[in-house]
Amino acid sequence: MHEGIYESLVTQALSRRLSTLEEIERSFRTVDEADQPQVLARHIAHVMERALTDATDTVARVRLVNDVLRRLSEPDQGLDGQVQQLTRLASISRPGVASIGDTRPTTPLSDAALLTNAHGEPSLGAELRAELDTADHVDLLCAFVKWHGIRVLEPELRRLCERGV
Numbered sequence: 001m002h003e004g005i006y007e008s009l010v011t012q013a014l015s016r017r018l019s020t021l022e023e024i025e026r027s028f029r030t031v032d033e034a035d036q037p038q039v040l041a042r043h044i045a046h047v048m049e050r051a052l053t054d055a056t057d058t059v060a061r062v063r064l065v066n067d068v069l070r071r072l073s074e075p076d077q078g079l080d081g082q083v084q085q086l087t088r089l090a091s092i093s094r095p096g097v098a099s100i101g102d103t104r105p106t107t108p109l110s111d112a113a114l115l116t117n118a119h120g121e122p123s124l125g126a127e128l129r130a131e132l133d134t135a136d137h138v139d140l141l142c143a144f145v146k147w148h149g150i151r152v153l154e155p156e157l158r159r160l161c162e163r164g165v
Helices: 012-019 036-054 058-071 124-134 147-162
Strands: none
Touching: 036 058, 124 147
């Protein structure tokens, strides 16, 4: 292991690795009880991701997930044999009913992202337009707004109004 700062949960494997290090000062901090669920869940997520990556096929992955959920007494959160995600619910299009579009942001909804408008990265404008098209509630806080920035979002903001958002 290299010198530096860490936020690694002390596991049995890490303890073994630390015991082999000589002339290295170690610092530990007890995880605050309020933070423990998040810290432990993040640890399990990393371990589970490795196990799922090592699994050879979809059937093995589904079996692994369902086994873990049974052990957690959450069998109704198990998978039905396929690995798929619900991506949209929308009213059936008919006169007088504005339906949400099928446009999706590039960044998954479950991920936090820093949008920098860098070359090859998703643009802030495109991500905002995609998010606004499917939003059911919008809170917008901006440090500064230019007229051009609002004009870029005008069609999406109008559709939000038409849908009563």
